Amino acid sequence: MAKTDIGYLPRGNPCAQCGKPIFAPDWVEQGSGRISYLWTCRACDYRFEAVAFFDERHASAEPLAA
């Protein structure tokens, strides 16, 4: 599995449609102050994006799971 340089990576996010856990996001895109995760559910083929916002000054203080 490819490693990213992003320290915090959500895992096991439940599918927004059927609720099954998805092991890891398909795609992660880091912008300024936010990280976008693209999740694809293998059970129902539903795709959705979750965005985590963070304050770079307090990056590790409170990880926000979308």
Ligand SMILES: [Zn+2]
């Ligand atoms: Zn699903």
